[in-house]
Amino acid sequence: MTIRVAVAGASGYAGGEILRLLLGHPRLRSGDLEIGALTAGGNAGSSLGTQHPHLLPLADRILQETTPETLAGHDVVFLGLPHGQSAEIANALPPTTIVVDCGADFRLHDAADWAQYYGGEHAGTWPYGLPELPGNREVLAAAARIAVPGCYPTVSILALRPAMAAGLIEPHVTVVAVSGTSGAGRSPKVDLLASEVIGSARAYGVGGVHRHTPEISQALSVAANLPVTVSFTPVLVPTSRGILATCTAKTTASADEVRAVYDKAYADEPFVHLLPEGQLPATGTVIGSNAVTLQVAVDERAGTLVVVGAIDNLAKGTGGAAVQSMNLALGWDETEGLSTVGVAP
Ligand SMILES: NC(=O)C1=CN([C@@H]2O[C@H](COP(=O)(O)OP(=O)(O)OC[C@H]3O[C@@H](n4cnc5c(N)ncnc54)[C@H](OP(=O)(O)O)[C@@H]3O)[C@@H](O)[C@H]2O)C=CC1
Numbered sequence: 001m002t003i004r005v006a007v008a009g010a011s012g013y014a015g016g017e018i019l020r021l022l023l024g025h026p027r028l029r030s031g032d033l034e035i036g037a038l039t040a041g042g043n044a045g046s047s048l049g050t051q052h053p054h055l056l057p058l059a060d061r062i063l064q065e066t067t068p069e070t071l072a073g074h075d076v077v078f079l080g081l082p083h084g085q086s087a088e089i090a091n092a093l094p095p096t097t098i099v100v101d102c103g104a105d106f107r108l109h110d111a112a113d114w115a116q117y118y119g120g121e122h123a124g125t126w127p128y129g130l131p132e133l134p135g136n137r138e139v140l141a142a143a144a145r146i147a148v149p150g151c152y153p154t155v156s157i158l159a160l161r162p163a164m165a166a167g168l169i170e171p172h173v174t175v176v177a178v179s180g181t182s183g184a185g186r187s188p189k190v191d192l193l194a195s196e197v198i199g200s201a202r203a204y205g206v207g208g209v210h211r212h213t214p215e216i217s218q219a220l221s222v223a224a225n226l227p228v229t230v231s232f233t234p235v236l237v238p239t240s241r242g243i244l245a246t247c248t249a250k251t252t253a254s255a256d257e258v259r260a261v262y263d264k265a266y267a268d269e270p271f272v273h274l275l276p277e278g279q280l281p282a283t284g285t286v287i288g289s290n291a292v293t294l295q296v297a298v299d300e301r302a303g304t305l306v307v308v309g310a311i312d313n314l315a316k317g318t319g320g321a322a323v324q325s326m327n328l329a330l331g332w333d334e335t336e337g338l339s340t341v342g343v344a345p
C-alpha cells in the first residue's frame, strides 16, 4: 500500500523542511510513499518552486488552499501552520488519518498553562513527538495524532532529562539558548529584517514569559516526578538555522557520575550523541541533520551541572522530529530518511 502524505503550510519553513526530508526518504523512491496535496494560506495558487526554490523535484506543484477538503484522502497530514490553527483542521479529518502537528496546540497537558502562555481555549493534548522519552516509541507507534515538540524544548529536555530522572540535579533549572532566525518562521517581521539581525545578538522573551517555558517544565517534571521550575531565556543570533542551548542546575554529583548517567541514557539512541570528553556541541555540525549533540560538565566551585546541546531547529527541532514520528506511527524504522550527518563548513 502506498502512503499518501499531505503538507499543510508547505510554503513555510517547517513545511519546506518536511518536504526536503520526504524527498530524500527511501520509501518515496520505493513507491511506498507519495507526496499529495501541498497547501498554504495567502500563497495558495503559487507554485512551490516560487516559495522553496531548493525543492526542485516539486517546483511545479501548485499550492492549494488549506481546507479539510484539500487535505482529505491522505494517510498522513503534516500541519506546519501558525499556532491555534491545527485543531479545526485536525477535527475535520478522519480519526484514522495520521496527523502530525508542528504547532504548539496539542503539546501541553495543562489548560491553565495554555491559557497563560498562548491565550484562548486549550484544544487538548496529543502524544508528544519526542521518541527519546521513555515509553514514547510505543505510544507513537499506536498514535494517529502527534504533537511535535517546540524547537527549544527538544534540545533542553534532551539535555536535562537524564540528570533530572536520576535525581542528580535540583528541580530548578536554567536554560539560555541561542537560535537562528528561521526559528521565527518566514512571515515578515521588522525585528527579523537583516538590518536588525546581522551583527547583533538579542535576548527576547526574558523573565519566564516565553511560551516554551511550560513545555520544558512539563517534560522535566514527569522525569523528576515532582514539579520542576524552569528559567528559560532565548537569544536571537544572526544565523539561519541552529540552536545552541546551555542548560544548568545545582548538583552535588561528580563529573564521572553524570557522564555515566548520560552515556547509559543515550547509548542506543540513533540521533542523540554524547560527544567525547573535550568536544563541545556547535550548531555548525548539526545543520541539515537530525542529530542532537550534547556535552556534560560539572562546575565544582559553583556546584552546577552544565549541559550544552545543539540541534538544527528545522530538522530535529521540527521537520525531522515530524518525519521520525511519522516513521514510528507507520511501523517503519524511525531513522528512515533522516541523517546524523551535518552540512559543514
Ligand atoms: N521554524 C521553526 O524552527 C519551528 C516551527 N515550529 C512550528 O511550526 C509551525 C510553522 O512554523 P514555520 O514554518 O516556522 O512558520 P512559517 O511562517 O514559515 O510558515 C507558516 C505556514 O502556514 C501558512 N499559513 C499562515 N497562515 C495561514 C492561514 N490562515 N491558513 C492556512 N495557512 C496559513 C503559511 O502560508 P503562506 O505562505 O501562504 O502565508 C505557511 O505555509 C508553527 O506552529 C511553528 O511554531 C515548530 C518548531 C520549530
Ligand SMILES: CC(=O)N[C@@H](CCC(=O)OP(=O)(O)O)C(=O)O
Pocket (backbone or CB within 6 Å): 102, 103, 104, 149, 150, 151, 152, 179, 180, 181, 182, 183, 184, 185, 234, 236
Ligand atoms: C527564533 C524564534 O523566534 N524562535 C521561535 C521558536 C519557534 C518554535 O520552536 O516553536 P513553536 O512551534 O513553539 O512556535 C520563538 O521563540 O518563538
